[in-house]
Structure formats: C-alpha cells, structure tokens
Amino acid sequence: MITLDGLTKVFPAPGGGDPVVALDGIDLHLEPGRVHGIVGRSGAGKSTLIRCLTGLEKPTSGRVEVDGTDIAALEGDALRAARRNIGMVFQHANLLDSRTAARNIAHPLEIAGVPRAERERRVAELVELVGLSGREHNHPAQLSGGQIQRVGIARGLAAEPKVLLCDEPTSALDGSTTRQILRLISDLRERLGITVVIITHEMAVVREVCDTVTLLKDGKIAQTGELVDVAADPHGPLSSELISLPPAPTGIDAVIVNCDYGDSTRFRTSEDLIRAAEAHGAEATLVAGTIETIGGRQVGRVQLALRNASGAAISAESLASYLAELDAAGVVAKEETA
Ligand SMILES: Nc1ncnc2c1ncn2[C@@H]1O[C@H](COP(=O)(O)OP(=O)(O)O)[C@@H](O)[C@H]1O
Ligand SMILES: [Mg+2]
Known part of the structure; x- marks a missing residue:
C-alpha cells in the first residue's frame, strides 16, 4: 500500500x-x-x-x-x-x-x-x-x-x-x-x-x-x-524500548542479574531461567520484571536475585557459568552493577 x-x-x-x-x-x-x-x-x-x-x-x-x-x-x-x-x-x-x-x-x-x-x-x-x-x-x-x-x-x-x-x-x-x-x-x-x-x-x-x-x-x-x-x-x-525494566530493587543482599529473553528456544519463560540456575549451584528469585506475551510468545526483561543454598552470595564461578549458559542460548544476561 x-x-x-x-x-x-x-x-x-x-x-x-x-x-x-x-x-x-x-x-x-x-x-x-x-x-x-x-x-x-x-x-x-x-x-x-x-x-x-x-x-x-x-x-x-x-x-x-x-x-x-x-x-x-x-x-x-x-x-x-x-x-x-x-x-x-x-x-x-x-x-x-x-x-x-x-x-x-x-x-x-x-x-x-x-x-x-x-x-x-x-x-x-x-x-x-x-x-x-x-x-x-x-x-x-x-x-x-x-x-x-x-x-x-x-x-x-x-x-x-x-x-x-x-x-x-x-x-x-x-x-x-x-x-x-x-x-x-x-x-x-x-x-x-x-x-x-x-x-x-x-x-x-x-x-x-x-x-x-x-x-x-x-x-x-x-x-x-x-x-x-x-x-x-x-x-x-x-x-529494550518496547519493554521497560522497572527500577532496580533495593535492599537485597544478593547478586542481581538482568535478563532479556524472547527469542530463545531453550528459555521461553522466566521459570526456565529460574530452574536453570540450580545446575550452577544458585537459587534464583524473580525480584522485578516486565513480562509480556506478544503474539503468543513470552518476552521479558526480568531481574533475578541469585544466592547459594545457604542464602549467601554465590561464587564468581557459579555466576560466570550461569551467565555463559544464558548467553549461549540467546538470552541477554548481565550482572547489575550498582
Ligand atoms: N523545515 C525544516 N527546516 C530545517 N530543518 C528541519 C525542518 N523540519 C525538520 N528539520 C530537522 O529535521 C530533523 C528531523 O525533524 P522531524 O522530522 O521533525 O523529527 P521528529 O518528528 O522525529 O521529531 C531535525 O533535525 C529537525 O530539526
Ligand atoms: Mg515530530
């Protein structure tokens, strides 16, 4: 037209x-x-x-x-x-x-x-x-x-x-x-x-x-x-302009990771991201985020707080291996730096 x-x-x-x-x-x-x-x-x-x-x-x-x-x-x-x-x-x-x-x-x-x-x-x-x-x-x-x-x-x-x-x-x-x-x-x-x-x-x-x-x-x-x-x-x-991220959560004693997902075949929902953290010795909690379903596909920008099983900070190795797995599967994942 x-x-x-x-x-x-x-x-x-x-x-x-x-x-x-x-x-x-x-x-x-x-x-x-x-x-x-x-x-x-x-x-x-x-x-x-x-x-x-x-x-x-x-x-x-x-x-x-x-x-x-x-x-x-x-x-x-x-x-x-x-x-x-x-x-x-x-x-x-x-x-x-x-x-x-x-x-x-x-x-x-x-x-x-x-x-x-x-x-x-x-x-x-x-x-x-x-x-x-x-x-x-x-x-x-x-x-x-x-x-x-x-x-x-x-x-x-x-x-x-x-x-x-x-x-x-x-x-x-x-x-x-x-x-x-x-x-x-x-x-x-x-x-x-x-x-x-x-x-x-x-x-x-x-x-x-x-x-x-x-x-x-x-x-x-x-x-x-x-x-x-x-x-x-x-x-x-x-x-990143279509889906806005809420302000970073405050007062959380944990490593915060920002994840943008939407076209990954492995990570289709925020639950997939949370589940995958376990294999790297971390417990992930969703602390903030915007999740939308556009044309039947979930698209999200979420923040996860990562701790180890005893509630303490996770090791640098755990963090690096988790981020590498997300990255390889098409999720843009970055540690939030204050
Ligand atoms: N009549 C004009 N004379 C000179 N520059 C213009 C004129 N109209 C627009 N511009 C310039 O062209 C660019 C694009 O403007 P515009 O189309 O109005 O952008 P937008 O609508 O996205 O804000 C700007 O740098 C603006 O200053
Ligand atoms: Mg204009």
Missing part, C-alpha cells in the same frame, strides 16, 4: 551551516490493511516522513508511493486528488468550537463539495462508526478529550481514504482513554480494511495496536519488522 524507495529529505541549515539530513535513504514497504507503527526519538525524522507521505513536503530524492501513485511526482489537482486517499489524525483535533461534533465531521465533506443529502448520510454513518452516537449535537466544549479525538478520527475518515495517517494520536490523552482510542483504531482497521500508520513516541501504543514497527534514528531505519519479531529480539534496539 505504501512504498518508500530511497526517500531522502535534506533541509538547508537555517543559519547557513551544514544542511540537515532529516531522512536519509529510507526504503520501506507497508502492507495494506495493517497497523504500522513508526517510532523514534524527537528529531529522528518522523514528522518529515509523514509530511512526505501526505505530499506536504517534497523529497529531495526518492519515491513515495501510496496506493500505486508516486505522491512526490504530483502537483496541483492531481496531488489534491491523491491526497483524498489519505486521511489524517493529529494529536490535537483542533475542532471548530462553533460547530457541533457532526458539523465538524461534515466540514471536509463541505469543502469537497459533497451534496447535502449524501453528506448527512455519511456523517450519520461516521458518528456511529466512531462511537459518538448521542453526542453528535454536542459542541467541542461539551465533549471529553477522548470524544474530541473520536471526532478527529471521523473527520479523517470522511473522504473514505484507503490510508489513515495518525501523528501522535493519543499523546494528549490519559491511559484509559488512550486504550479506548487504540481499540477504536484496531476496530476501524477490521471493519474498513484501512491501512493505518501511527507515528508515536509511546511504546505502549506500539505494543497495543501495531502489527509492524519501524524505529527511525537520525533519519535512517534502525530496525523494522513484525512486532512479534522485533519485540522478541533481545539484541535489537527496540526490545
């Missing part, structure tokens, strides 16, 4: 210094009907990428193909027509305060010259689709943050686009509202078969709704793939 081919965007330096390479040869293919996450720190190039996808920004070089059309090569009416295929949802819906929810949803249809009867039919459909029934005559001041974002999503879907681009759609919402909006987005993908691209800095968003994830770093792709594969690769940069 979306293919980026050598996408590069260079901005002249504002002060006349070195130019800024915001996107540096991005090659990416996003399949139709799925939810794709694009993540990265501030300055990684996420907004530039989304602006290139909408045709707002012309690439310095490369192709931006959306549904078979090279957006970067279009101008004027042809670009405007292609852009109707792309719906946008922003962090802040920026609704018109003087209009009701329904009339905010109708706004892009009015601009596109859709006749009144068809517009009303479409708005009624959208109100139902995004779960705003009963609230359609409220003004923005009478809507919650989540309801306002539902209006924003309905407005983005008004022209029946094939692609919905969401730029930080939940960054201004609290946790439970975020989950409701993400559920709505997955539901829309199911019901409409639409392709969704979500730009976010929130790993929780990626974990909850994305089928694939791409990490941008300094304008390049640092990692990309199916969420299950990316999250389970303990050596990749994203797994």
